[in-house]
Amino acid sequence: MKTRTIEMIVLALLVISSVWAYVGKINGWHHGFVFSSSVSLVIMILLALSLVWILIRTLQDKLVGRRIVFLYIGVALSLPLFMSIDQPIKVSDEVRGVYQGLVDLQPGSKVLISFDYDPASAPELQPMAEAILGECIERDLDMIVLGLWPMGPQQATMALDSVMSRMGLTEQDVVYGEDFVNLGYQAGGEFVIQRMGSSFESMFKSDFRGTPYQDLPIIKNVKNFSNIDYSVNLSAGFPGTVEWVQVGVDRFGIKLGAGNTAVQAPTVYPYMGTLEKPGQLVGLMGGMSGAAEIEKLTNLKGKATLFMLSQSFAHVIVIAFIIIGNVAYFRGGRKSKLKGE
Amino acid sequence: MEHLTFWGHFGVWVAAFLTLGIYSFLYRDNPWYKFTEAVFIGISAGYWVVVLFFDNFYGKFWVGRGEEPMLWIGAILGLMMLMRLVPKIGWIARWPLAFIVGATSGLWMMNYLTSNAMSQVQSTIMPLFGEGFGASFGEIIGNLIIIVGTFTGLIYFFFSKEHKGAFGATARVGIWGLMITFGAMFGYTVMSRMSLLIGRVDFIFRDWLGLIQ
Amino acid sequence: MSPRRSTTGARPPVLCSCLLIPLVFFFLFLTNSASLAQGETEVVDTTATTPLAPVTSLLAQDFKYDDGDKLMLTWVPSIDDIPVTGRVTAYEVYQICNNGEPHRIAELLPEVSTFRVEELHRDSSYQFYVLALAEDASAQSVVTAAITPEQEWLKWNWLNLMVMTIVVCGAVMVFIKTATKGRKLFVRKIAGLEAVDEAIGRATEMGRPILYIPGINDMDDVQTLASLTILGHVAEQVANYDIKIRMPVARSLVMTAARETIKAGYQTAGRPDAYTDDMVSYITDEQFGYVAAVNGIMVREKPATVFLLGAFFAESLILAETGNSVGAIQIAGTARPAQLPFFIAACDFTLIGEELFAASAYLSDEPKALGSLKGQDVGKGIAMAAIIIGVTLTTLATLTGAEWMSSATELIRSWFVVTD
């Protein structure tokens, strides 16, 4: 068969299957697919075997081209999204610190969560938010949410909705105003934190729905940080963790755990302190891996765990191809003719 | 079950069509990619014309033209630029170019000298064993590598001397230091690049096709 | 208030806005905090039971080395201003201009003890006082004596920078002078530049075009200027060999400048008629839109040689890999360290940082230009000497504890610090 014909057939198959999948989604014919552990294992073995086969072919001086590499990357990133296997995730002390802060609390304790990010950082921070909120619900803690970024409170609402639907809870289980409150966005960065130190109410006259502060049972008796048992800050930049540490921790002595994007995490890391000298943060979650770790601790598997598996698969594929490339090079008598294949 | 309007369905399909159009380039150049490329060029060029017009022309010139007579100099230089369209006096367009080259060189020269050269030298001047002997063994090795690496790296960039003998050997150490840097940076970026693609794959299989549970 | 995201490898417009946003934020934060405080002053009860201690030793001084538009305020914080249990919630700074009405110019966090007053006028006199605020009380400091800001002509606090600039620039100019007098100056070979001629020759043999990418930044980046100076020499060769050159650009200004440059190259080669404006074409300012187009050009026109010289961002690897896949010989160079690894990995020759700027001097083979490279080496010598002496001294200082050594180190270090 001519290449052209094959391409057309593949294209047609793709179109048909995506239309089928889409129509199926709309009409509820399917609700997505998931491979069982054994099928996942078989797929992994097949992938590994195919890599070995490529290695053998390379040893026979039959080099694979870049399209094969592309194909493998695509497959390695897609398939894990359908798998139901557990990747061994090693929980770091930093993330455990954030979790321990929640574990130490009695039911009914008040947790303050500040959402200082926007949708652009959601892939990394949203899973953290969901895991933290889920754990709070699980432990019957009171959640007080606010945002120093304009889009923050909206992210909080989305995270709570997602967690509740995954845990199968309704609005009767998590009562707004009693178990959860969203104070909304407040401009002013560190000044907001400073003023909250003397009075929450002076900063937030009402919640984001417009209900007056005193009409919300959950916060009616919360005057300032002294009534808060634990705080978590999810941050993608400024204002964020640095401001919460400098004003909240240093000036008002709050107990703070933080979640950051991978880009931002290294700048915040010094606040963790050292063995000899404990730092200003009780814990820190950084990037996708931090999110996957907190998901593991809270037993609330979300996107981060799934994405981490994809990421690890892709890394292994890259490493495998580096090895194959070197084998090819040494087999080829170290000739530099390998360019451009 | 989802309840979307016609435009909702249309939007998702357009996004999917364009996304796959870009990725089809990985297989080979094809009409699908060419179409996507053409859409992208047209839309983005138009986008930037409009944004530059409102931000720079309207926001920076038109609004302040009354109070800041200096702004007219910018506008006049800009008009000279357009003289290129008139073949006879096209050469006048070189004046604004000359202005830009002078300003860029002058301003960047000082910025680079302070933030690149001087501040990096300053932060390399550090005690080998840490302040007050506080460094661990690992840190001492680290400090030593930073100092030696920076020094030999600079030797590598030296233009006045051929890389021969002891000088050449030192420069060689410098190259190795640079290669470690490049390798480490490459390895580090692989990670973040993969998560970019995961986002798009998730869009295709979850948001578009609904195949992921 | 706009939140600011931490990014790396952002595009210049993004970068510029990152620089702008803190500024914008600063102003908004002034207005914001002003409005916050307005609500607050109404509830402040100045007749509270326990009096609040005011700030002391308030002093207004001329801000050194400005255009006569700034003053510096310093004070000792209130004794009630202590972490965690302190009563002070904020400080407010008030300004009195020419004995007029006082008005608030800033609200500051507790523990702050300095403030720079800006946007003042040289012909007015100013007085200030600071109000310490607690939840139930406030306390006013003494009012400072009237002061008028002064103008300075040179920033003497940057004397070190001036000397450095003069030394480095001086060295460059001295060597340029020596070179013009006809003294032969030695400059070592740079592999990537040796390859330029070869790469152009290859395109001639294969009869395929040369693709020249000047990065995606505008003319306000020196890397783009460096790229264009190299283009001048490449264009001359191209004209000599009569090969096709293709230059898609992401900026209109770069398009204009590149046309002038290539035209000049053709004129120097004595073939002005062979030049057309079509050699350079504008695509779009959008980073990835431009990449999409250049990718297309690469696979469709299959250039024999690709030059990637200038400021590159995340697109560096996409371009270099596509160029490689069509079998082009690639010469790359950038001064953005984050993108160098990708060029090293995917291109045949890479000009690392400084080499990009040296390239045009090298290619022109003009004594004056080569002399400037020598001058640069003097700068490197100073840097290396400072590192070696500084590190030795400071290490010995920690070992022996000798006072003079640590002060000597501080002196060396201070020569490389530029503070505001």
Next chain:
Amino acid sequence: MRREIPLIITISVGFLAILSFFSPPFEPLGEDFTLFFDIIAVFAFFLGGGNLMRVHIDKLIKRKKDWGFSIVTLVGFLVMLVAGLGKIGAESITSDITREGLFSTLYYNVHLPLGSTMYALLAFFVASASYRAFRAKNREATVLLIAAFIILLGSTPIGQMLTNWMPEGMSILEIPNLAVWIMSSPNLAGQRAIMIGIGLGVVSMSLRLILGIERTYLGKDSG
């Protein structure tokens, strides 16, 4: 004269820019120059946008290869232009077009997804570049390969598994720790050398431009 005036402009503007750094009364000049640049760039856009239109219309009229796609580009360009400058779909003439109307719809639904898709192409190219370029061809390439390999391994579970058996005292040699160490020490050294070099390179390059030693961008006399 045609050749001298641009050189005089470059030299005086260059020195003023340097002076604006050291002398407070001249300080605003630096900002002004940047502002002028932005304004010039807008005017230049007439040339750039005009060139884009001309190239594609030319392709269309002469029925060159792939002329059909030129229509797509032209339509996209003009639609965006009209939608933006005419504020189509926005509530009033003062509204922010980046937030409402057809312009922002097109931006958020076409421009932005296309940008991130293009960006994500990097995942594939990072892999193919690693496959092809990370080969132990010589000592330098081997060093590069090893550094990249350790960092990569350090970010996967394999890295942890390979060196978990290490005794407590040797924990620095565990691959994840080694990866962190490489990022913070040798990586920093290389970066510094490059940055210092670049700083000095820019100084010498700028001087050559200001003094008119490099002036290819100014074209030739005959204009």
